[in-house]
Amino acid sequence: MSIPLYHDLLYIIPAAVILDWLLGDPRWFPHPVVLIGRLITFLEPRLRRAVNGEFAGGVLLLILTVGTTAVTVGLLLSAAYHIHHFAGIIVAIILSWTCLAARSLNRESGFVADALTSGNLPEARKFLSYIVGRDTDNLEEPEIWRGTVETVAENSSDGVIAPLFFLILGGPVAGLAYKAINTLDSMVGYRNEKYLFFGRASARFDDLVNYVPARLTGLLIIAAALFTGLSMKNAWRIMGRDGRNHSSPNSGIPEAAAAGALGVQLGGTNYYFGKPMEKPTIGDLLQPLDRRAWLGAVRLMYGAEALLLVLWGVVVCCRI
Numbered sequence: 001m002s003i004p005l006y007h008d009l010l011y012i013i014p015a016a017v018i019l020d021w022l023l024g025d026p027r028w029f030p031h032p033v034v035l036i037g038r039l040i041t042f043l044e045p046r047l048r049r050a051v052n053g054e055f056a057g058g059v060l061l062l063i064l065t066v067g068t069t070a071v072t073v074g075l076l077l078s079a080a081y082h083i084h085h086f087a088g089i090i091v092a093i094i095l096s097w098t099c100l101a102a103r104s105l106n107r108e109s110g111f112v113a114d115a116l117t118s119g120n121l122p123e124a125r126k127f128l129s130y131i132v133g134r135d136t137d138n139l140e141e142p143e144i145w146r147g148t149v150e151t152v153a154e155n156s157s158d159g160v161i162a163p164l165f166f167l168i169l170g171g172p173v174a175g176l177a178y179k180a181i182n183t184l185d186s187m188v189g190y191r192n193e194k195y196l197f198f199g200r201a202s203a204r205f206d207d208l209v210n211y212v213p214a215r216l217t218g219l220l221i222i223a224a225a226l227f228t229g230l231s232m233k234n235a236w237r238i239m240g241r242d243g244r245n246h247s248s249p250n251s252g253i254p255e256a257a258a259a260g261a262l263g264v265q266l267g268g269t270n271y272y273f274g275k276p277m278e279k280p281t282i283g284d285l286l287q288p289l290d291r292r293a294w295l296g297a298v299r300l301m302y303g304a305e306a307l308l309l310v311l312w313g314v315v316v317c318c319r320i
Contacts, residue, residue: 008089010316013167016096017309021302024103032069032098032176036183040065044188044198054197062184062201069180073173095172099179101159102305105152106298112148113294116141135271145289150266152297153221153258154251158182160305161220161254162213168312181206207249214250217304218243218257224303225261230296235261238283245280252282259283262296 025031043061051057073095081088108131115124124144129136132147139147162182167175181202188195189203218239225232238260239253245267246252259266263286267279287293 008092009168009171010313012089012092012096012171013164014309014313015093016100016167017102017164017305019093019097020100020103022103023097024107025098025101029098032073032095033179033183036065036069036176036180037187039068040184040187048198055200058188058198059201061188061198062181062205065184066177066180070173070177073176077172092172096167096175099163099167099172099175101155101163102301105155105159105301109148109152109294109298112144113291116144116148117291133272135274138271142289145291145293146266146268149258149262149264149289149293149297150255152294152301153255153266156221156258156297156301156304157214157217157250157254158210160301161217161308162210164305164308165213165216166209168308178209181209210250214253216308218253220304220307221254221257221261221300223307224300225257227307228261228296228299228303230261230300231263232261234263242280242282245282247279256282258297258300261300262293263287264289264293 040061043064047057047061047064048054051060077088077092077095080091108127111127112124112131115121115127121141121144124141125136125139128139128144128147131151134147136144136147163175163178166178170177184199184202185206188199189206190196190199191203222232222235222239224230225235235257239257241256242259243253243256246255255266259282263284265281265283265285267281267283270277270279
């Protein structure tokens with residue numbers, strides 16, 4: 001047996017979600033994403049030297065990274081199940097747990113929020129720099145709150161709903177294959193001189209695999225607004241109106257749904273390496289960007305994840 005039987009996922013996935021909610025990513029635990037990152041770092045210079053053409057080298061990097069991840073996870077699961085069925089379930093739970101990032105996203109964004117609440121702008125800028133790619137050194141409080149809310153909203157898709165979606169489809173093998181794709185995009189998927197061609201395959205494939213999860217996240221955020229005291233109607237309106245106001249074909253969808261539910265405005269000017277980048281705004285400025293908005297974004301993230309878990313459980317139970 002190379003992957004868990006489908007009915008095992010009824011135990012594996014809820015257990016993984018609960019572990020993530022309780023523990024997040026413990027710093028002492030050897031996270032598979034770190035190993036995937038090391039594999040990418042190992043392969044990149046070798047493929048650049050060995051393969052004629054940057055785009056071809058980037059395609060091979062994508063195939064080798066995702067393929068190695070999927071095969072390794074499959075073999076590990078197979079070995080665990082061969083030892084004992086219960087051992088296989090435990091290994092599958094642990095691997096699935098490492099795919100999810102709700103608690104970590106809550107915690108890391110919470111460091112920014114706590115620093116802002118205590119009036120410590122330098123500390124807030126430092127913590128924000130850990131979770132965003134933009135320049136943070138000169139940001140004032142409203143822009144720091146904006147970056148924090150945007151990060152929670154955007155990563156509700158690729159850090160929470162998307163990996164859960166792939167875990168549902170194919171267990172830990174599919175979940176960690178998705179994480180490999182996501183890690184590739186974060187490491188080589190840049191539109192700069194170094195990675196414009198070498199990272200193009202990874203960036204485009206990441207867009208492809210996130211297409212459905214991003215839109216599912218938007219719908220789940222809209223539904224979660226109903227249960228979290230936020231505006232379901234406005235979330236639907238803003239997602240439809242502003243969901244494409246983003247350079248990414250996917251990231252704007254959950255950001256727009258969250259902005260509508262919260263009644264805040266996201267997007268605008270960001271600085272990268274000292275250069276301004278103008279982005280369209282998302283949402284209407286009905287409420288200020290503050291701790292209340294951050295807490296609302298966190299509630300929407302957890303609510304969307306819980307709704308997907310419940311909906312999947314209902315579908316599976318109806319089929320049994």
